[in-house]
Amino acid sequence: MNRLLNYFKGYYGPSILAPLFKLIEALLELAVPMIVASIIDQAIPSGQQGQVLAGIARMFAFAFLGLVFADSAQYLSAKAAVGFTKQMNQDLFAKIVNLDAREIQNQSPSSLVNRMSADSLQVQTGLNIFFRLFLRSPFIVFGAFVMALTISPRVTWVFLGMIVALFFAVGFVVHLSNPRFTLARERLDRLVLLARQQVKGVRVIRAFGRQADEEAEFVEANQSLYQTNLQANNVSVLSNPLTYAIVNLSLILILWQGGGWVDSGLLKQGELVALVNYLLSILVELVKLAMVVSTMIRTYTSASRIAQVLALEEEEAAFEFLPVEQEDNLIEAQNLSFAFDEKAEPVLSHLNFALKSGSFLGVIGSTGSGKSVLMSLLMKNYDPTGGRLRLNSHRLKVESRKEWRQGLSLVPQKASLFKGTVRSNLLLANPQASDEELWQALEVAQADSFIREKAGLETPVATFGRNFSGGQRQRLTLARALLKPAEIYIFDDSTSALDYLTESEFQKALKTHYRHKTIVMVSQRTGSVKGADQILVLEEGQQVGYGRHEMLLETSEVYREIHESQEVKEVGK
Template structure:
């Protein structure tokens, strides 16, 4: 009893430690992957692999330690004792063992790919669930609940069929193992009875031999159960290994940006295309922006504005051409060093569970109260934060769902500013603001001396005071210059301005 309890305890300790370390290793590795690899793998499958697959692998380790530490000793000990009693009867083991081994191999060979396919179907269900939760308002607005229910039910039914198919194969393992081993016991009793009649064996020896056979039976049944668990763990381990073996397509540089450089951004004939896409998202883009200036990016949906901003932060590398930031090729910088110098506010305002103060300190965890206050005032967020009962200590739920769209946008801008970046990128981050707040925010940003700003907007009026405006259409730059220059020379910009001015 003491040995069994010790074995169970040590197995649990090892398995949970293994699961914890593996989960942390996968998470750390995911952080090193470039946006290209993250797009290719997908968030839903990464979540499943770091949770469900690691748990399945952990269970496999637990059961392996528990059973592998006992079953081999039982089998070897029983076989040795059986050989000492009657080596001829022991030949029955040599007949049974290959049959059971083939059965175990057959089950593993058939079910490992099936369990892997099941996990992929779970990924699809997770992705479908995430899409529906994120887009629940759109689904209800278009009355698409029934269609989405049918699609989800179809995915679940497909998973059910696949799991049942794998379950049917696994289900035959235990009964067949029992059958084969019990037939072995019958053979032992049959031939052993003849040996008793001839006087080669005593009844006690035959009983002992049958007991050893029973011990082998129990050990083989445990092995069969272990194989079932290990097949699932093996399928999950292959999926985990796929993530760990995925290498980032972008090699990290070693240099630190010199934010004092007079050249802030320079694109030289830059072309970029997403993997698998036909036409490039950006084609032959060239421009230069000096330190402290403001760059405006404008164009229709899908024109490449956000893609251009992603190249500045090196979320992707260009297919052709060069991107220089702070006077040097962006690929020469260490990723963390570059990102500390650039404050990025994405299209979708992303806030995390915690207090407002904790969210604002993401860029600089040591930011003092004055820095946070200045960031809030510049982002036009100080007024509504002060009006809250707990102010900066107000707790935000996941995604900041207890705030309005405009409040979330202003807090994400304040978060970027709290890190005192040398460059600020606003990716259509003021779309939820009214014109008065938008104007006040632009004025406050302009007062920040020395900070280079990149503003992506659908409103031409938001970019009127930019030092340089790029007009993008289908990935091409169809115009660049100041607001007044583009009104005279660029028809696309003129149409956008006239539409937004109405």
């Protein structure tokens, strides 16, 4: 939590002045009942109209000054709260983007979204209220008690007993409501997770007729959140009736005792009115304070959730380099193994291969053989849990994962496009690319024809590229990756939605325009990798073949079976 205090940097002035102005406003407010008392006890009995008007004028002057200080405090508190939240959100987003892959796995995406949105907004609201009320309300309560003490020490016990009782009541409410608000945040995470899953998988849900089941699960989670929020708020609202009951009992005592003191001359009428005003001021401020405490409980919960993310470990550079005498290889794997958890079975075991500069490495295997995990290791999303993955320090001058990834261009399995235009999506890879370079990349990716038929580079792209077919989305993501000036291009099963003819044309264009680049292509088709310099064959995370196409047909039973099954399918077509 302490690290969150750093975000006040640059807003120390507003953060100090806002409460200070509210304290000045409180002082002016505390002075008003004394002015009223002087008008009632001195100005009116004297019959001097000028003295009455002067008292009224002082009241208006104090009210005007209070308004000026209050408005200034409102502006400054909003400025500090919004500025704090802006800097916190920037760091929070940067932290999430740079989180270690293992940490991302442990976090729910819906929870991260909630922390960036709902929790962040709660922190901003809480800070704004804190600057305006949290110091002002206790000051008014304490100040009203002191002023009442100066008027009549006899009523001190009533005020003191009331204040102690009120603080115990507020503390009791806080103790009961705090865990309930924390639980409500956790259940909100689950609700957002379900909504996200159901919106994302709506086609699958409809295809299997699972709408009723998914709706029932969402209703159950929503009802659980509703009950938790209801319980939390039912406890929280206890503060108002408890506060009103205690203050009104105190008011009855003061009027009862004060009336007798006025009759006996121990207390003046104006002083009794001032005491009642101070009592009502305490009532109003303690109602506000109860509201502030309730808000601050939620704010603390949200701030804690944000601080938890900010405290997570970011990716660290962990590179191992090849000896100088082995400069021919860009990357070399020796007995490479990986498991997602120390107690889990390895996903990859004892892989051995080398990637030379300007070469073409094919990776093939059935579904679940570990191909994408291997690509994650090459991207340094994870570090090996066994063996070695060494880089060429002479050709690849890297000191961080960010620098390493700048030399790579990845086309993932799932084509991801962003709302905008074809041009804006392509420029993500290379903002300085010219129109000629954009069209060349589209041409290599076999996407130029259907883009020209639309609106060219200004063709709109819907969210996730929903206005394009699966094959078109893949070709656009291929074009985007090819635009990036990289040392190594990784295609992670990124031609699966292309027909054989289109894929063949893409392979030819790739060899023509990118023949000097290093290519890693993952596929389930032998036709996609048979032209590779080396092919790595995986089966259940094990290396069961490594060599050229012709050699593997003779030496690798798994590769041969995959090839023959696809040859049969192709002939059948």
